[in-house]
Amino acid sequence: MKIVVAPDVQHVAEAAFKVMKNTVSEKKDAVLGLATGSSPEGLYALMAKDHSENGTSYQDVVTYNLDEYVGLPQNHSQSYYTFMHEKLFQYIDVKEENIHIPCGCAQDEEKACHDYENMLAKVRIDLQVLGIGSDGHIAFNEPGTPFDSLVHLVHLKQQTIHDNARFFDHDESKVPTMAITTGLADIMRCRKIILIATGANKAQAVHDMVKGPVSTSCPASILQKHPDTVVFLDEAAASKL
Numbered sequence: 001m002k003i004v005v006a007p008d009v010q011h012v013a014e015a016a017f018k019v020m021k022n023t024v025s026e027k028k029d030a031v032l033g034l035a036t037g038s039s040p041e042g043l044y045a046l047m048a049k050d051h052s053e054n055g056t057s058y059q060d061v062v063t064y065n066l067d068e069y070v071g072l073p074q075n076h077s078q079s080y081y082t083f084m085h086e087k088l089f090q091y092i093d094v095k096e097e098n099i100h101i102p103c104g105c106a107q108d109e110e111k112a113c114h115d116y117e118n119m120l121a122k123v124r125i126d127l128q129v130l131g132i133g134s135d136g137h138i139a140f141n142e143p144g145t146p147f148d149s150l151v152h153l154v155h156l157k158q159q160t161i162h163d164n165a166r167f168f169d170h171d172e173s174k175v176p177t178m179a180i181t182t183g184l185a186d187i188m189r190c191r192k193i194i195l196i197a198t199g200a201n202k203a204q205a206v207h208d209m210v211k212g213p214v215s216t217s218c219p220a221s222i223l224q225k226h227p228d229t230v231v232f233l234d235e236a237a238a239s240k241l
């Protein structure tokens, strides 16, 4: 696990963007794994800017998102489908049919998990973008999730509901309690991983991921065993290392 500490959020985004640009420049049909939330927003803004200014193309790129809330309609303002289109997809030339996001509104949720896992099993993600929750989750693999987990349904922990309430008028009762998420084994299969964490509220989770034992109590700690993971931090997130 390589650690890069940058002075602030913008420099973190710029450092992560260099890896993204290399990946899609070297491999036009790269398979990207994408995260939502605040952490990758700066990276996505730089991808949009670079596409508009330099024409970097995503025409043959295929994307797979990590997770989606269960129960929110696709067009809900806080669905991850909406987030990805608002923050990134509308600004680049990725083809709609090449975008994959777990379905959070399926009648049969178990089948939706199975179908998404089957799709993932047919590809190998070249570059996976991750954030980390303040409780050490990656995707929505909450503490206690087995390291061999595949796509599955998850009950979000109280800490995650609390953290994500900022997207739902600061009202925890509006945050969905369940999500569909790719598993830790799916993440570990990706060729290269970049994890972005900024802010003091991530410092303990970052410490446990990097310095703690590899333990399901900090799901992100499994990344210590991944052969090509780069962690991009601002100084606040790195403050406990």
Ligand code: F6R
Pocket (backbone or CB within 6 Å): 034, 035, 036, 037, 038, 039, 040, 066, 067, 130, 131, 132, 133, 134, 137, 138, 139, 140
């Ligand atoms: C989102 C995801 C989550 C977030 C994590 C951090 O797709 O997979 O693991 O990366 O909850 O969220 P932010 O970046 O909003 O602090």
